[in-house]
Amino acid sequence: MDARVSEGPSLAGWSPPPAKPVFRLGRIHDPQNPLPQIIQAAYEKPVVRQSSALGAFYVVGDPDGVKRVFLDNVANYPKTDMERRLFGAIFGNGLLSSDGETWRSHRRIMAPPFAPPSVAAYAPGMAQDVADFQARWDQAPADQPIDVARDMTRLTLQMISRAVFATDGVALGEVMERSIAGATAATQVGLADFLPVLGPLRMTAREKRIAEVFAEFDAVVADLIAEREPSPGGGDLLSRLIAARDAETGCGMTAQEVRDQVVTIFVAGHETTAAAMAWVWYLLSQHPQAEARLHAELDAVLGGRSPAAGDLPNLGYTRMVVEEAMRLYPPAPGTSTRIALQADEICGVKIPKGALICVAPWVTHRHRLHWDRPETFEPERFSKENAAGRARFAYIPFGAGPRVCIGASLAMTEMMIVLATLAQRYRLALAPGHEVELFHQVTMRPKGGLPMIVSRR
Ligand code: HEM
Known part of the structure; x- marks a missing residue:
């Protein structure tokens, strides 16, 4: 619980939560932006019952409660069925949307390609992608701001394309962006979606629309799958997925199942890391002491060279910066x-059936x-000593339990390589006068x- 060094200004995105629920007509606790509607008590008590237009829901904030639900x-x-159908429309039977025996078998099949030894094999490709990306920032105008959020999306899209398909992400990324934009528009949920007859009809129409917007991306992925040779011990993630077998049943995945996993990985695996x-970058720009400490570590450990997988255990502060950024701004906040x-x-709170x-x-x-001091940026919270007494489920950026993010190790490797490479060479300052606000979808x-x-540094 102890954390030191409280420096810097108050950070973007935190305004006092409402004392009482906020109702909005036509929206169930506004699924597009639910965070500001979570009441103050949820941050102070282990479990809070909160009303919404749809009925009550329980916000479980306490680590013991999280452990109960997730483990x-x-x-x-x-x-819920609604969540699975919404995700299922995009991802089919991918890990995010499947359940039961299908999910269990696919999770077992997919574990090896995401395990640390496989992830270490993707690291050289990742380092190459970041090295190539530097040309872009080398040409950045000295007095003109660039959109760093967009650049991070570009970079992580390239990195996930290489890890999954061993291919250039630009063309694939453009097709993907069109599909995601269309799918996002089609997944807007309103109160009408919960009405007895209208709700199912709207869901069917929604699924059809999502299938249409994904047709172009599906065609590209189908070609990539068709031309790929299975490769259990090496190659890109796609080759490993095609070759992988369930250790219990000996079965692999069909082409359609591989497609569903690939789309899931592609979507879940780049926007979050971006x-x-x-x-x-935002937090470092607001905390010069932390930035200086990061630079000192990178200079001492890497001395200007690109990071390799073997360097990551020696970059303790770099890791702490990433961890603390994900505490304050979890990429998947709900x-x-x-x-x-x-x-x-x-x-101790009774939870009714349903x-x-x-x-x-x-x-x-x-x-x-x-x-x-939950609202301050203090990477030192994640030092071994300071983290020692903390409940394990108090920090859950990747979820927890059997459905914990399968890409957690890949994501950490990727983020550390991006930060360790780029922070050796550049400093980033927020555009003067710009106010950062949250966008949660x-x-x-x-x-x-x-x-x-x-x-340039
Ligand atoms: C900083 C980066 C990332 C964050 C914060 C993150 C967060 C999460 C969270 C919170 C969950 C659990 C959701 C739930 O229980 O409802 C999850 C699941 C998942 N994530 Fe990630 N993720 C990240 C990166 C990735 C990457 C790089 C991949 C793949 C390459 C990935 C693939 C998945 C998949 C497939 C699941 C579903 C797992 C299952 O249900 O078995 N994620 N992620």
């Missing part, structure tokens, strides 16, 4: 809503019972981009 009694808390990196199949008790459960990293990471990014001036 100890996980079978009682599946994702958002995290945008917040890292997880999928869960539903209680049976009545239960969480941290209750909706919200576990939000945003709330848990700013919880008054578990974090000192599944991921949480700076609203309207992040204009910053890039200069």
Whole structure:
């Protein structure tokens, strides 16, 4: 709980939460931007029942409560049908949207390509992508801000394209962006979606629309899958996925199942890391002492060279900066809503059968019972000594339990390589007068981009 060095200004995005629920006609606790509607008590008590236009839901902010929902009694808390159908329309039976035996088998099949030895094999390609990206910032005008959030999306798209397909991300990224924009528009949910007859009809129309907007991306991915040779021990993630077999059943995945996983990985795996990196640059620009300490570590450990996977364990402060940025600005600030199949008790609060459960990293990471000075940027919180007494489930940027993010190790490797490479060469300053605001639509990014001036160190 102890954390030191409180420096810097108050940070973007935190305004006092409302004491009472805010109702908006036609919206269920505004799914596009739910965070500002979570009431103050959720940050102060372990579990809070909050009303919404749809009925009550329970915000579980306490680490013990998170453990109950995500691990100890996980079978009682599946994702809601609505969430699975919305994700399913985009990702088919990918890991984010599947459930039951299909999910279990696919998770086992996909574990090896995401395990640390496989991830280490993608690291040289990642380092190359960041090295190539530097040409872009080398040409950045000295007095004109550039959109760093957009640049991070470009870079992470390239990195995930190389890791998954061993291919250049630019063309694929453009197709992907069009599909995601169309799908995002089609997933806007309103109160009408919960009405008995109209709701299912709207859902069917929505699924059809999403299939249409993804047709172009699907065609590209189908070609890439068709031409790929299986390669269990090497190659890109796609080759490994095609070759992978379930250790229990000996079965692999069909072409359609591989497609669903690839789309899931592609979408889940680049916007999140891009958002995290945008917040890292923003926070460093506001905290010169932390930035200086980061520079000192990078100069001492790397001395100007590109980081390799073997360097990462020696970059302790670099890791702490990334971890603290994800505490304050979790790229996935809320997880999928869960539903209680049976009545239960969480941290002494009775949960009725059928209750909706919200576990939000945003709330848990700013919880008054578990974090000192929750609104300040203090990477030292994540030093071994300071983290030692902290509850394990107080920090959940990647979720927790069996459905923890499968890409966590890949994401950490990627973010550390990006930060260690670029911070050796550049300093970033927020464009004068620019006010950073939050934009939360599944991921949480700076609203309207992040204009910053890039200069060489
Ligand atoms: C900073 C980066 C990332 C963050 C913060 C993040 C966060 C999360 C969270 C919170 C969940 C759990 C959601 C829930 O329980 O409702 C999740 C699941 C998942 N993530 Fe990530 N993620 C990141 C990067 C990645 C990457 C790089 C990949 C793939 C390359 C990925 C693939 C997935 C998949 C497939 C799942 C579903 C796992 C399952 O249900 O079995 N994520 N992620």
